[in-house]
Amino acid sequence: MIICCPRCGAQFREDFRGEWFESSIRCPDCALTVTEPPLMLAEGNDEEEVDYDLGEWQVGERSAATTALLEADIPYRWEQGLILVVPVVAEEEVDLLLDELEEVEELDEDGGEADGGADAQEAMGDLFVAADRLQHDPLDDKMAADLLIAAGTVSVSAPPYGIERPTWRQIQTLAATLSTDLEEAADEDTVSADARALREYLRDLV
Numbered sequence: 284m285i286i287c288c289p290r291c292g293a294q295f296r297e298d299f300r301g302e303w304f305e306s307s308i309r310c311p312d313c314a315l316t317v318t319e320p321p322l323m324l325a326e327g328n329d330e331e332e333v334d335y336d337l338g339e340w341q342v343g344e345r346s347a348a349t350t351a352l353l354e355a356d357i358p359y360r361w362e363q364g365l366i367l368v369v370p371v372v373a374e375e376e377v378d379l380l381l382d383e384l385e386e387v388e389e390l391d392e393d394g395g396e397a398d399g400g401a402d403a404q405e406a407m408g409d410l411f412v413a414a415d416r417l418q419h420d421p422l423d424d425k426m427a428a429d430l431l432i433a434a435g436t437v438s439v440s441a442p443p444y445g446i447e448r449p450t451w452r453q454i455q456t457l458a459a460t461l462s463t464d465l466e467e468a469a470d471e472d473t474v475s476a477d478a479r480a481l482r483e484y485l486r487d488l489v
Contacts, residue, residue: 289360330372404443
């Protein structure tokens, strides 16, 4: 059953919960469109599990956590209340991943990390331009290429001056979603919708 967003853990509304299927319904927090399940940890198995309460984490931070789990091939699931569940055999590795993410956030809060500078600012502008075009023409190959380049820069950059870390993480998340659409040749409606979501989020920031 779909209860929580597989990216950020936010609860889906009651009338959407069901089996995995192609859908235009989006997560209320991170705007993910549910299509197919990631490496999910099944409920009711005999494997020992460990829970992490991420209720105080921002949506971008939770999305970064699940991205790190996917990259490490660690199955997981979200439960109500922003509870992240993983196999107990992966507990040590997950502890390290989450600690690293928290350390990055603490650096941001203390001002210990330099801003992303002109490159991050320019990439954010390029994302807006490309998303603006792709929402109307999802088959624009040049804009798709520009989007992928800008999204790559944004994914590894600190936020530019004046952009808060949670806002930047959401930009990274939306850009990554659209990049995946383009790389996997998603249908035009999906590309257009994800481009519009990114464009609207960036509209007042560039």
